[in-house]
Amino acid sequence: MSNIPDIDAKGATRKGRTGFVLTQSGRKVIWAWSFLALPIVFYSWIRFYPTLSAFWISFTDWDLLRPATFVGIANYQKLFADPIFWKVFGNTFAYLIIGTPISLLLSFTIAYFLDRVTFMHSFLRALYFLPFLTTAAAMAWVWRWFYQPIPIGVINGILSNLHIPAQQFLRSPAQALPSIMVTGIWAGLGFQIIIFMAGLRAIPSTYYEAARIDGLGEWAILRKITLPLLKPTTVFLVVFSSIGFLRIFDQVYNMTSNDPGGPLNSTKPLVMMIYQTAFSSFDMGYAAAQTVVLFMILLAVSLGQLFVLRNR
């Protein structure tokens, strides 16, 4: 926050020393900064300041009521010794590692073929985009009822008609996480398809024509032209979707609200553990330590992906 007036002052004095009147570019800089100042001040205040203070709180035992006392790394020691944290940590990565590739593969496949469909193209595209417009909570509740046991669960009803034993879905520690992930993938699909299609459209058709004249097969065209040229789009979606899965909350919370993150913590993501620690147990110091860990994970994953997918 404090560096803004400094920069302003520098710009002005530097110009001021060379001549008494500001140069054209100097005025531009001042204008630009005065416009930028507001969002920067606002952002520093509502984003950067709380982020920094979270780091501080994570070293205290603050519980909202009593004054915080410094406890060193006690919260982090407690966190790393907590089996639930490791369970939740594993869940968070399960959402990421399974969710991101599947959703990207699906959305690319759909976008790739949808791009070639001319019959009712806009209608189909709208249909795929529709889930993205729906409130996550409403969607989660509909899926929650799909997964119910007999007599109300649609999926179990179908299984029963096919003489397949009823499945537990959300009630099973093994099936609950994949069941929720399906809704998460489905919810984000529409957005990813639209972005992929925009990426596909941006590839000049002359490349394809040239390739076809040279006698390249469809598979080779996909591998040599489409995928490499689609890389910026893919990078964006990988990062975007990864962050989305790392922060998954709505679907899990709404689909397991009787036993949040359950059964037996099998679906609980880190974000939900933070929420419960902070706003149910009011253990702000411990929650802040979890937040710092999540921040580090998000940072590491995003940087890692940018590094792997960078332009060589």
Place this chain on the structure above:
Amino acid sequence: MRKGFLLASLVAGVSFMALSSAQAVEIEYWQYVFETRVNAMDQLIANFEKANPDITVKQVTFPYADYQTKVIASQAGGNGPDVLQFFYGWLDKFQQGGVLQPLDSAMFPTDAIEADFFPIVSAIKRDGAYYGLPTAVRSLALFYNKKLLDEAGVQPPTTLDELIDVATKTTKTDGGGNITSEGLTMDMAGQDHQWWREVLVRQMGGEPYDADGNVAYDSDAGLKALNFYTDLQTVHKVGLTGFMDEGQAAFKAGLAAMTIDGTFRLGAFRPISDFEWGVVELPANAEGVRSNYASYFANGIGSSATGEKKAAAEKFLAYISSAEAMQVWLDVVGELPARREAALTEANLADPIFAPFLKGLEYAHTTTFVDEAAQRQGAIDMVNRVLLENQDPKASLDQAAAAEQAIIDAAKK
């Protein structure tokens, strides 16, 4: 909600202007949003203001999910309410945080409180001082679907053995062995964890907690109680956790013959038109031992109220915990009066629905929660480990006891 808030402030503002010549004191009352509770409180405030023209009460409400956070945050910000409603289980947190001040024993004599209110009121007493008074209390009972019991030709159960028998006879399954209508709902996230903790453990001869508030259910009695509960699903197959999502939903849909729930569920069950339902006391064990779990929201005085505001807050608290106010609360909200004389009236005891709940209050226990959500979660997980992971019940019980003791220890620090 915002509209209601605006309206409330407008009303408060107008009445403030009207009374400012008489040097009115304005006090703020906080509770969470629940339509009938807000309506009942509006009525009580109107009565109170009529009798005390020099005091105005402004009701402020928040959604339940945000309520504790709002109270705690307002305390941190130094502008808390003068009178506020709180769940008895939040007292330790609120007291330690200085949200509440103890009631003045000159205005609210301890022996009078203990003589007039149901004994469970002692859960909000700390170091000899009361931190609030309830208007209404809640207890548990067994709800049954008359239609399903009649179809099976059985009467509502009075003992645990009869409970299993009636549940077995009323359970319906399809060809694949899937339950299509439960005998007894199983919902640990609902009221079953209270039933297990305060009723079944005691009926099996144990105690859930010792005198110092430490976990004591890791005993033979606790194990018997856990086995009794999980056997309902695994051995007797009369219920299924997660059936119809929630026990109360299954009962409401007419797909469960019996469910254990509290007075607060009456409002949700009253509109049922497909079948008649009734209420009986929670089943006794073979020796006739009964128990119940009672809970309540109390009203306390905020620590920031001093001087004339404190005097006004005390007057208001005295009114909303009077027998007159309790009758209003019973009529509007449907919750049982917290004073014996207001509760145990002939009319109430003759009421087929209120009577079983009232009888339950006489032998009810209250759990001293330090972190209700986390402690309930422990009970849910204990049952899930047995039902979903086939863990040995003894091991699951010990694990639950250790986890809950850790929560209690952390709160005592």
